[in-house]
Amino acid sequence: MRANLKSVTILARTTGALALVLAFAAAPAGNRIMGDSPVASAQSNTLPGTLPGVEIGSTRPQNIFEALFPDLIRQRIARERALNPPVEAVTISAPKYYDYKPVALVKIDLSSLIPTTEAPHVSPAAAGPQDLNGGESDEESAKLMIAPAEDVANPAREAFDRVAARFGAINVMAEPAIAKAVVSYYENKGDLLWLDDELQPNARARSVMPVLADAGEWGLDPHDYKVELPAPSADQQLGEEDAARFEVEMTARVIRYGMDAFAGRVDPDKLSGYHDFPEDRITAKAVLDKLAAGGLPAQILVSFHPDNEPFNALKAELATLKKQESSEDIITIPSDTLIKPGDTNVQVPNVVKAIAKKGSEELQTKFADLLAGPAPDSFTPEVVDLVKAFQKEQGLGVDGVVGRNTISRLTDVSVADKRERVMLAMERLRWHPHHLGATRVVINQPAFRATFQRNGVVKADMRVIVGKPTNQTSFFYDTIENVEYNPYWGIPQSILVNEYLPKLRQNPAYLDERGYIVTDAKGRRIPSSAIDWYQYGSKVPFDVRQLPGEANALGELKILFPNKHAIYMHDTPTKSLFTRDVRAFSHGCVRLQKPREMAAAVLGSTVEHVKERLAEGHNSEDVPGQIPVYVAYFTAWPDANGRVGYYADIYGRDAKLMKALQSTEAVRGPTS
Numbered sequence: 306m307r308a309n310l311k312s313v314t315i316l317a318r319t320t321g322a323l324a325l326v327l328a329f330a331a332a333p334a335g336n337r338i339m340g341d342s343p344v345a346s347a348q349s350n351t352l353p354g355t356l357p358g359v360e361i362g363s364t365r366p367q368n369i370f371e372a373l374f375p376d377l378i379r380q381r382i383a384r385e386r387a388l389n390p391p392v393e394a395v396t397i398s399a400p401k402y403y404d405y406k407p408v409a410l411v412k413i414d415l416s417s418l419i420p421t422t423e424a425p426h427v428s429p430a431a432a433g434p435q436d437l438n439g440g441e442s443d444e445e446s447a448k449l450m451i452a453p454a455e456d457v458a459n460p461a462r463e464a465f466d467r468v469a470a471r472f473g474a475i476n477v478m479a480e481p482a483i484a485k486a487v488v489s490y491y492e493n494k495g496d497l498l499w500l501d502d503e504l505q506p507n508a509r510a511r512s513v514m515p516v517l518a519d520a521g522e523w524g525l526d527p528h529d530y531k532v533e534l535p536a537p538s539a540d541q542q543l544g545e546e547d548a549a550r551f552e553v554e555m556t557a558r559v560i561r562y563g564m565d566a567f568a569g570r571v572d573p574d575k576l577s578g579y580h581d582f583p584e585d586r587i588t589a590k591a592v593l594d595k596l597a598a599g600g601l602p603a604q605i606l607v608s609f610h611p612d613n614e615p616f617n618a619l620k621a622e623l624a625t626l627k628k629q630e631s632s633e634d635i636i637t638i639p640s641d642t643l644i645k646p647g648d649t650n651v652q653v654p655n656v657v658k659a660i661a662k663k664g665s666e667e668l669q670t671k672f673a674d675l676l677a678g679p680a681p682d683s684f685t686p687e688v689v690d691l692v693k694a695f696q697k698e699q700g701l702g703v704d705g706v707v708g709r710n711t712i713s714r715l716t717d718v719s720v721a722d723k724r725e726r727v728m729l730a731m732e733r734l735r736w737h738p739h740h741l742g743a744t745r746v747v748i749n750q751p752a753f754r755a756t757f758q759r760n761g762v763v764k765a766d767m768r769v770i771v772g773k774p775t776n777q778t779s780f781f782y783d784t785i786e787n788v789e790y791n792p793y794w795g796i797p798q799s800i801l802v803n804e805y806l807p808k809l810r811q812n813p814a815y816l817d818e819r820g821y822i823v824t825d826a827k828g829r830r831i832p833s834s835a836i837d838w839y840q841y842g843s844k845v846p847f848d849v850r851q852l853p854g855e856a857n858a859l860g861e862l863k864i865l866f867p868n869k870h871a872i873y874m875h876d877t878p879t880k881s882l883f884t885r886d887v888r889a890f891s892h893g894c895v896r897l898q899k900p901r902e903m904a905a906a907v908l909g910s911t912v913e914h915v916k917e918r919l920a921e922g923h924n925s926e927d928v929p930g931q932i933p934v935y936v937a938y939f940t941a942w943p944d945a946n947g948r949v950g951y952y953a954d955i956y957g958r959d960a961k962l963m964k965a966l967q968s969t970e971a972v973r974g975p976t977s
Contacts (some may be wrong), residue, residue, distance in 0.1 A: 344658035395843035397799040399776065400578025405571070405965035406887040406974040413484045413553055415472040415716040465495055466502065471549035478974075479557040483564075490597065495953050498557040498597065504548040506534060510555060512603040517562060523610055524623060524731035525565055526966075529973055530558045545583055556593070559606065563592035569735035571965045573780070575959075581781035581870070582736045611739040618943035619731050626724050635717045636662065644707040646689045654680035656707055657688060659715035660695045668694050701886060706918035710886045718951050726941035726951055729962055733939060737782060745932040746785065746907065748874070748895055749942050750778050751952035755874065755887040755897065756945075757906045763945045765906040768897035770877065770888040777956050778893050778936060783866040785932045788904045789925040790918050791853040792863045796821075797871050800892060801845050822850045853923055861919055862900050864907060866934050874934075876900035889955055895936070907932055 342401045469491075479487065499510035506514075517530040532554045535547035567587045573580040592609070596602050610616070636659045644650045657680040661669065669676060672691050681688055689705040696703045706716075718726075743746075748755045750771045757765040772778040796805065808815045816823055816833035823833050825847055837849070851857050860876025870893065877896040882888060890896075897903050901915045907928050908914070918926060940959055943949045954960070 325370060327652065341724065344449075362597060362769055391838065391839035392842040395802075397802045397843060399799075400779070402577040402579075402961060403575060405575055405961075405968055407965075408968040409482050409486050409972060410478040410974075412479050413477045413479055413487050413557060415469070415488060415491060415553065418469045419473050420466050420470055436678065459750075461496065464500065464502045464504060465497055467545050468497060468500065468549045468552055471546045472553070474546050475550040475553060477550060477553045477557055479561070480589075482589045483557055484562045486560060486593050487553065489590070490556070490593055494597070498550055499549055500552050504535075504544060506551070508553075509602050512601065513555070513559060513606060516603050516606050517558060520562065522624065522803065523566065523620065524728040525562070525570070526970060529565070529570070530562045532558050548658055559596060559602075560589050560592045563587075563596070563606060563609045564589060565593075565735075566606070567735065569732050570969050571732065573733075573736050573964065576961060576965060579777055579779045579956075581779055581868075603952050611734055611737075613734075613741050614947070615740060615943055616734050617743070618947040618949060619727050619734070619941065621947070622941070622943070622949040623724065623731070626720050626727065629720050635719055636715070638707075638712050638716050639707060640712055640716075642712055643709065644684050646684055646686070646705055648694065649683040651682070652707075653682055653684055653688065657681070657691065659717075660691055662717075663715065664695055665698055668698060669691060702791070702884070713886075714955070723951060725963070726959065727949065730939045730941040733937070734960065737935065737937075740934070742933045744930070744932055746903075746932065748934065748936050749952075750780075750936075750938050751940045751955055752942060752950065755903065757903060758945070759906070759909070765899070765902050768883050768888065768898040768904065769819075769874075770882055770890050771955075772891050773889050774895040776892045778891070778895065779870040779872060780936065780938045780958075781868065781870070782933060782935045782937075783868050785864060785866045785907055785928045785934050787865050787925050787927045788908060788915075788918075789863050789865060789923075790915075790921070791861060791923045792857070792859045792875070793853060793923070794824075794851040794858045796849040796851070797892070798845065802841075802843060803956060805849070806838060809833060809836075812837055816849060820852055820856075822852065824848045824850075860896075860900060862904055862915070864897075864900075864904060864928075872936060874900070874903065887953075887955070 339893075368459035377424075465816060498559065499506060499513075501507040518527055520527040520530055532551065535544065535551045548895070557609065564587055572584075573582045574584065587609075596605055636655055638652050638655050639658065642650070642652050644653065644656065657676065661676040664672075669695065670692075672687075675687050675691060684707075692707060693703050693705045693710065695714075696711060699711075701710055737827065743761045744759045746755060746757045748769060748771075753769055753771060755765075755767055755769045756763060804813070812818075813836060814832070821833070823831050823836070825831060831847070833849075855878060858877070860878055863873050864877035865873050872894050874895045874897050877891075879896075882890055882896075883898045901912045904915045905912045908926065909929060938956070938958055940952050940954050941949055
């Protein structure tokens with residue numbers, strides 16, 4: 306009896322299990338419990354882009370039924386695919402670099418101001434009483450011989466008329482905006498700015514011309530503002546023509562100088578999609594109005610340059626480099642050199658010489674005997690110790706091997722290269738507000754560094770990781786708004802389409818398996834396995850977020866300054882990358898070596914306060930005041946003490962800016 310009862314029990318259990326398997330196989334995939342994803346049983350209506358059954362594109366069995374009957378599943382997938390053909394995947398491209406096209410010059414057309422030689426027309430109504438023969442009476446004729454007040458001799462007006470008479474003979478070119486401002490000024494004012502009544506350069510002109518000639522001291526090209534003095538001549542007509550050219554050319558070049566000094570020679574937004582700066586920060590009319598309003602024009606012209614600590618430090622560095630050109634002592638070591646302990650290499654003497662030149666006073670004192678004697682030609686233990694000490698000073702990996710990173714710190718940058726980098730840095734600074742703010746964050750991408758100062762005092766300074774060359778960090782400035790603790794990571798469309806979509810087409814459960822949250826436009830949560838990812842190519846209509854936690858790509862906090870590039874500062878779980886010398890690994894955001902320290906600095910609080918907020922879970926805190934953040938790109942940049950450092954051009958932007966400057970100078974060409 307017991308044996309029969311046991312047989313019946315086993316049969317019942319087997320039948321129940323089989324029924325459960327078949328029921329599970331027949332259930333829609335969207336209604337299955339999958340890990341910690343919520344059950345979609347409440348969603349009886351299939352969502353757009355989701356499948357009522359097997360996930361299209363999945364290469365792995367979703368249940369026992371699929372494992373047992375793969376051919377039937379493949380047939381079903383084929384039928385589904387015939388009804389819903391796959392959309393071609395289209396990669397979201399990164400911003401582009403443009404072929405920079407400077408503004409073409411136009412002729413300054415002052416022909417409307419050329420005086421007419423015809424006698425003025427007098428209307429009959431204004432002619433006065435007439436005699437019977439149609440002529441004026443003797444009394445009225447006598448009145449007309451008395452010149453009206455406005456016809457009294459006016460030397461300044463006469464000088465202007467003499468110059469204006471020659472406007473048709475001159476050919477002065479300028480940017481369209483400048484040409485328009487010049488024409489407007491002379492049409493409305495009718496005054497000469499740079500010539501006296503004798504058509505000679507006046508005091509204003511003599512004060513401004515040295516400023517134009519010294520443009521190189523400010524990182525500009527003097528040729529862009531060159532104006533020839535009118536040559537003295539006994540031929541009055543030729544002199545008037547020269548005077549006319551000088552007057553108009555001076556006005557045009559002075560406006561150009563003011564605009565270049567204030568906002569730069571190159572429009573940064575025309576360089577690439579990575580550059581993002583406000584447009585039309587100064588107009589030609591504004592420059593001319595300020596110069597024509599009175600005051601010392603030389604001082605007014607100089608005032609258009611930025612006046613902040615970094616710019617002044619770069620200007621001073623430029624002057625220092627000019628003095629060094631004649632006495633340059635360059636040490637060069639081929640970048641592919643590799644010297645290991647015990648090696649013999651012809652570059653060993655250069656290595657020792659370079660360390661003697663670049664090492665600190667403490668290092669030079671410690672290794673005085675080695676540095677004072679003849680340089681060894683082999684990598685002896687003494688030289689290895691010297692190299693290790695230098696590597697430690699420079700923040701490099703201390704291994705005693707002279708490789709690419711160590712050579713980059715040993716090899717001199719030529720004076721010519723330094724001058725170029727400084728001038729490019731000064732150009733880039735002109736794209737920014739002239740007052741950077743005594744309290745600010747500067748992220749210099751080539752230096753892989755972020756620095757926060759409050760009221761001019763550095764409060765936080767740390768290494769950062771920036772975008773890969775294929776995912777470059779943009780170049781812009783903004784204002785910090787808040788700190789978010791234990792953040793979610795919302796995956797940007799570019800990453801979702803370019804990197805995740807191919808994986809999801811192969812395995813729709815990819816996001817579910819990694820704990821990501823997928824929601825539709827209405828905020829409804831959907832298992833990623835329930836979505837037909839083949840239906841989306843360049844735009845995925847779902848939001849994907851990674852939960853806070855140790856594995857979160859943003860780490861424990863992020864510092865937000867909302868911008869269209871979706872760039873911000875944040876923590877990272879990959880701490881080991883901060884030991885690298887070249888730290889271009891992100892998708893564009895800025896990863897902080899010491900995120901708690903930076904958060905405390907911008908909040909004006911303490912690291913302990915940040916720690917307490919982190920313990921509260923997901924929350925955020927507004928940053929008090931208006932703290933500007935400069936997500937910048939400078940291959941020459943001064944530190945807090947004004948000492949200029951030089952950095953590698955990680956994105957190749959120096960070459961592109963130099964090309965834009967050269968094309969600008971080519972368009973400007975001769976001054977007339």
